Amino acid sequence: MKVGLITGDPGHPVLAAVAALLVRGGHEVAAVPPAGPVTGLADVYLLKARTPQALALARELERRGAPVVNSAAATELCQDRVRMADLARAAGLPFAATEAAGRLGQLADPSYPFVVKSRHSRRHDLVARVDGPERLRELAERWPEEAVVTQPFVPGTGWDQKLWVVGGQVFAARRQSELATGTGKSGRAEDWEPSAGRAALALRVGEVFGLDVYGVDLLDGPAEPVIVDVNAFPGVRGRASAPEALAALALRVGAERVGAERGSVLAGIGSGPGRGAG
Incomplete structure (x- = not known):
């Protein structure tokens, strides 16, 4: 089976461990740059990268019939x-109650303390506790154009x-x-x-x-x-058996796709001309 890893960092500890497990099991693993392109299809893809280019590539692969874990739609949803x-x-x-707040400088009379986060989740995004006006001004100066959400501090x-x-x-x-x-x-x-x-x-x-x-x-x-x-698709670093679970998931999803294709071929043969004629 061929497994594609859509990632800008194929050396990520978990992905590297998964690739080693799959290769030892006789499977092929290919690192796929988020910007593509992809010529031949793998049996399944693991979508680790979450950049716009990676999502566009995942959508194209799905359009061509390849299963992607997680799907492009589910991955994109978790970014907002x-x-x-x-x-x-x-x-x-x-x-947690989550409110769109525009930009930090636009917040008026917030109830302190509260938590402010980048609206769009990504690496090194903004996640901070705000205890008063001074902290709010500091963050607004550092992140002047950042679209944010607020949550109550728990x-x-x-x-x-x-x-x-x-x-x-x-x-x-x-x-x-x-x-x-x-x-x-x-x-x-x-x-x-x-x-x-x-x-x-x-x-x-x-x-x-x-x-x-x-x-x-x-x-x-x-x-x-x-x-x-x-x-x-977080890193899941340091969790024993996580690479094994991810490798097993990839093989299971890939096998489901291969089985569906074989079933489709057999169905086509079964409905061919002359079959069942009396």
Whole structure:
């Protein structure tokens, strides 16, 4: 089977581990630059890059009949935090109230403290706690043209709960929150076993968003866990068995595509001229 990795960083630790597993299993792995082009089709593609060029390439591959994990549509949805929150809350998920706020300098009389984030999720985007006007002015000077959203600050326990799902398998860790400490830096991370309810919540997110590889960020709210972000195809670094789960997912999706094609060919043969004539 041939697996394509749409990425600008084929040496990423998880992708490199997945590629090694697949090659040892006798499969072919090809790194696909996000800008393309692609000549022959692989049996399945893993969409790690999330640039506009990568999304355009993924849509073209899907149009040509190749399965892409995650789909271009699901990946793009998770880049817009307003659309993400609207979909989650419409589905009954406990997602933090998320409001489009234009640009930072346009915020009028906000209720402190609050959390401000880039509206469009990407690497090195803006995520900050704002405790007062001075901090707001500082951020507005550093990010003058950034479209942002606001969320209420949830004190929680001071720990971010990170859940990653790969093909239905849940991995988890927790780390001291940079927003709770107010230092702008996250603290130590540690292994963490989520409750059955939190694991089920993470799996439900995948159903709602149409994702197979994703991350869910949770905080402890006053009455229930609160989802504060969803990420398509995160790094999942340091999680034992994550590369194996990702390799198995790629092979499963690829096999489904190959099986569907064979079934289509057999159906065509079965309906050929003269078959079944009496």
